[in-house]
Amino acid sequence: IGRGIALRLARDGFNVALNDLPNKDAKLEAVATEIESLGRQACIVPADVTVDKQVKEMVDEAVTQLGGLDVSTIDGFSCPPLATVESWDHILSVNARGAYLCYKYAAIQMIEQGRGGRIIGASSIAGKMGFPYESSYTASKFAIRGLTQAAAVELGQYGITVNAYAPGRIQTPMSKLELISDFSADSYNIDQVFENVPIKHIGQPEDIASIASYLASKEAHFITGQFMPLLCLSPAHVACNVSRSIQNVSSSLHHVRCASLRRIITFMSISKGIALITGSAQGIGRGIALRLARDGFNIALNDLPNKDAKLEAVATEIESLGRQACIVPADVTVNKQVKEMVDDTVTKLGGLDVMVANAGVVEFASLVSSTVESWDRTLSVNARGAYLCYKYAAIQMIEQGRGGRIIGASSIAGKMGFPYESSYTASKFAIRGLTQAAAVELGQYGITVNAYAPGRIQTPMMVYVGEQSAMTNFTQILNTCFLHNLDKLMENVPIKHIGQPEDIASIVSYLASKEAHFITGQFMPLLCLFSAHVACDVSRSMCRSI
Missing domain, CATH: 3.40.50.720 (NAD(P)-binding Rossmann-like Domain)
Incomplete structure (x- = not known):
């Protein structure tokens, strides 16, 4: 190494x-x-x-x-x-x-x-x-x-x-060394461990x-x-029977599954292929679309139908980079529309190799003041939308038989709870679980499934959150202990960097590359500072100005 x-x-x-x-x-x-x-x-x-x-x-x-x-x-x-x-x-x-x-x-x-x-x-x-x-x-x-x-x-x-x-x-x-053990092979099933590896x-x-x-x-x-x-x-010549070393996992895995994997990896190295990015009219989605175009992908752009003008502008930028672009508007919460979105991508660009399920929403309210309508909307867009995108992308990629990449948008709120974001946090935990389950299931087809998990990124959505937060008075429910802990959270961000869409795009670029062909089931938390114009006085909202 x-x-x-x-x-x-x-x-x-x-x-x-x-x-x-x-x-x-x-x-x-x-x-x-x-x-x-x-x-x-x-x-x-x-x-x-x-x-x-x-x-x-x-x-x-x-x-x-x-x-x-x-x-x-x-x-x-x-x-x-x-x-x-x-x-x-x-x-x-x-x-x-x-x-x-x-x-x-x-x-x-x-x-x-x-x-x-x-x-x-x-x-x-x-x-x-x-x-x-x-x-x-x-x-x-x-x-x-x-x-x-x-x-x-x-x-x-x-x-x-x-x-x-x-x-x-x-x-x-080092892996060729025999690791002699006095223990019986019956005491540990190494075959079962490797059977659970999604990408063989x-x-x-x-x-x-x-x-x-x-x-x-x-x-x-x-x-x-x-x-x-x-x-x-x-x-095959290194893996193991634990009673003697770590040598000899089933050769059939090596000869049969790895042969098909080689074909998949060869395809991905020859052609960058086609990428579909949801929520790509602005912010992180737009940044990902432009980055993947620079990497050599043809791009299908998705957002709600009322964002067509913004999508057209992004498509023009992509075409100026010498790549093809098409627009496939859809509401990712609607089963039929997501299926048609994938089908249109295949019809217009010839296939699907990378799905980036980026579309998402956030609404800001305490648990006790939140509404069930807000919960339903957040879970529908963030979690159900990701599920539908994963599902129809997987169906298409399996049918093509050349592997693929599915990349979801989770959040650091998918690993730790944040107050006043209960529905958003629940939806991002759901995406994390969906990603790991799908990775295990789809690995046999050479399809990797991963999720990026940013902190606050400077996007139009975060500007909106800041504006909405400033309208709410939380002074009656915030306490000194909470304010102190929030201060500490901000102080403990090691790299004091205002997150930009391009930062997330670089992660997606790597996960979509041929070099990431064996990385799957990963949740990649990227903690950034709140940006100055988004962050708010905590006495009025959740965020503290930097």
Whole structure:
């Protein structure tokens, strides 16, 4: 994985400092030669990441040889097979202590430079769920997850983002090691674990490198504190019978399902295809439509029929980029209209490869003052609308037989409750659940299903919310404790960035790309500050001006 990340970042235009243990110098020289053949500079900074002094010297040497440090990816890790106190000490030292030291000295250098930076750690799906026979490894990966989230909060003020990728089994030299165990295979059903992986894909280092590439890019400037689980199948020659190692998941999965997956991935790499975006007359939807057009997709634009003039303007912008555009107006709450919207897209553009179910509404009221009509409208547009879009997009994609991407619009309100937004919060939790269920069901067809989950983004909808909020007097129901907690919530946003539609569009661009072919079931929370002209005095509404 480390070599894959180094080569990918070199292709992205970075000069690269290569680290490993001193006894790996020959291999590092070979990677350095590959990087230099790409027209980038490379230097070798050998060090044992468990040793404080060596890690500091490693960072200092990288700065001396290359002139600074902008991205630090921490990939070294260990997973011995035997459960002894010595193996515990070794694993926690390499995986957790090593990550801590790399985070620390990278942060010191980046703060001193004053130009921000990216710190990217290597966790694992074992950092989210326990695996038997990997107790010390699992503990170390949970530790990296916690370290990443704590460091993100602390370093955001300096423009430094901190994230961790969290792969399943990836086809690497480490994964080829036999993990001998004295336990019976009957005590743990590894086959069942991998049967539940939605996308039957053999994980490759390049898959992780594409995640690191995105997190290191300027487009990921406001993504921080994220733990990105990427569950892959073990390759047939690596996956396992737990009684001996982690080797030999059913070869039929490898030969049959992966063959069809290769055809699907090949199609997505040849043609960008057709994307349908609901709620695309303005705001986030418009931003997504324009970004996907720049990426090479032909675009079907949807919104309510009374927004045709705005849709025409967006279509003109798309056509000026050299892409095709069509308008498919529909009310996403109406079953028949959503089906016809998808059918019209296929008729006009020739198919459907990406569905972005972006349409949504928000109404602002306390639980006790809200109306059932408001509840019905919010759940109908946000949750029912997403369900119908997912359903008819899936039907079309299955029929085409070339996979696809379904991307929903959740919210940070889909992970944590916000007062005075009870119906909105419920609808966004519903989208999160729908996304995860659909991902499991549709993976067999090569269809990925994910949801972006922004905080407040500077859009016309949020301007409307601010205006409506200012008309309401909440002084009788707000208390000092609530105001204090809201202040703390705003203070704890690590990257003080006013969210823009283009920020969300960059996430969607990645999820729609061929590089995200094995990412599914993900809920991607992106917490941003409230914008100044939307935020309001909390004594009058929910938001505090920045």
